[in-house]
Amino acid sequence: MIRVLVVDDSAFMRKMISDFLTEEKQIEVIGTARNGEEALKKIELLKPDVITLDIEMPVMNGTDTLRKIIEIYQLPVIMVSSQTQQGKECTINCLEIGAFDFITKPSGSISLDLYKIKEQLVERVIAAGRSTHQKAAAPTVIRPEPKPKPIAKPVWSQPKSGPNRHIVCIGTSTGGPRALQKVIPKLPKDLNAPVVVVQHMPEGFTASLADRLNHLSDIHVKEAKDGEAAINGCVYIAPGGKNISVIKNSGSLKIVLDNHDTPSRHKPSADYLFRSVGKLADYEKVAVIMTGMGSDGTAGLKDMLASGNVKTIAESEESCVVFGMPKAAVKAGLVHEIKHVEDIAASITSCVKKERV
Known part of the structure; x- marks a missing residue:
């Protein structure tokens, strides 16, 4: 089971995201938070596997909260981004900081957009949760891992004639x-x-x-x-x-x-x-x-x-x-x-x- 903490200053978004995730058997929403400060306290208390995190919040915004989560807990975070230009730029910054992925908030026809968001959200949370569980299952003694080998390897040699384009x-x-x-x-x-x-x-x-x-x-x-x-x-x-x-x-x-x-x-x-x-x-x-x-x-x-x-x-x-x-x-x-x-x-x-x- 993938345990998720939902963080958003909007009560509507907290409920919507929570409802979408709880419909998936592999996911359990263990709590919600209204801002970054509250989120950090609940992470310590609830020990989630994955966090969904709004970018634009009062008290402590999503970018600052993300930095703390990665620095202290190394947990996968799915950012929830607005469609504004500032929101897009902040999203790129969060992905560079280390956010696992992102989804965008509804912008047009609510019913259509919500359906799209549900599919994307569930897919990303499951992928993020699997990455957490794989890390948790890793041996405590770290040894060099052999590089993965292809089943078959195509032969390549640089052409000896023709234009060098x-x-x-x-x-x-x-x-x-x-x-x-x-x-x-x-x-x-x-x-x-x-x-x-x-x-x-x-x-x-x-x-x-x-x-x-x-x-x-x-x-x-x-x-x-x-x-x-x-x-x-x-x-x-x-x-x-x-x-x-x-x-x-x-x-x-x-x-x-x-x-x-x-x-x-x-x-x-x-x-x-x-x-x-x-x-x-x-x-x-x-x-x-x-x-x-x-x-x-x-x-x-x-x-x-x-x-x-x-x-x-x-x-x-x-x-x-x-x-x-x-x-x-x-x-x-x-x-x-x-x-x-x-x-x-x-x-x-x-x-x-x-x-x-």
């Missing part, structure tokens, strides 16, 4: 904003490739993510726009609510955004991006799959490998918040290298910096 694509979900902060700022500003990133996130939040990463990086980072050129030395973050693909256009690359649905139901979808990049026959591709729930990206990697000229990298279980997306790709035998998040940028750079002789 590259493109990098990255797919990530839960834990992605913090993981991207450990990868993107380490890429050189003269990287010999464009980088296209799919981060599962709602509309509006990806712009704040792109701005934050751009502030931290030498390489230019921006939210992608439909029809713009994908140029070397630039990172393009797929907008939330849109699928992104890359196509050839008069000898260069162009970004295309659309609203097509995908089997994974994600928008943006890593599978969708990877499949489009796989069609770039005269480009050498680097595909990276990082922390996240589910298996988005695995089908796309399979198609990319079938097309050739691809180097695939997965984030290691050790550094993942959720080893779902990388694990699916590794188990399918689609990964050449498994890297700790701190080493992914170096691996990308080594692939695209190599000049053939």
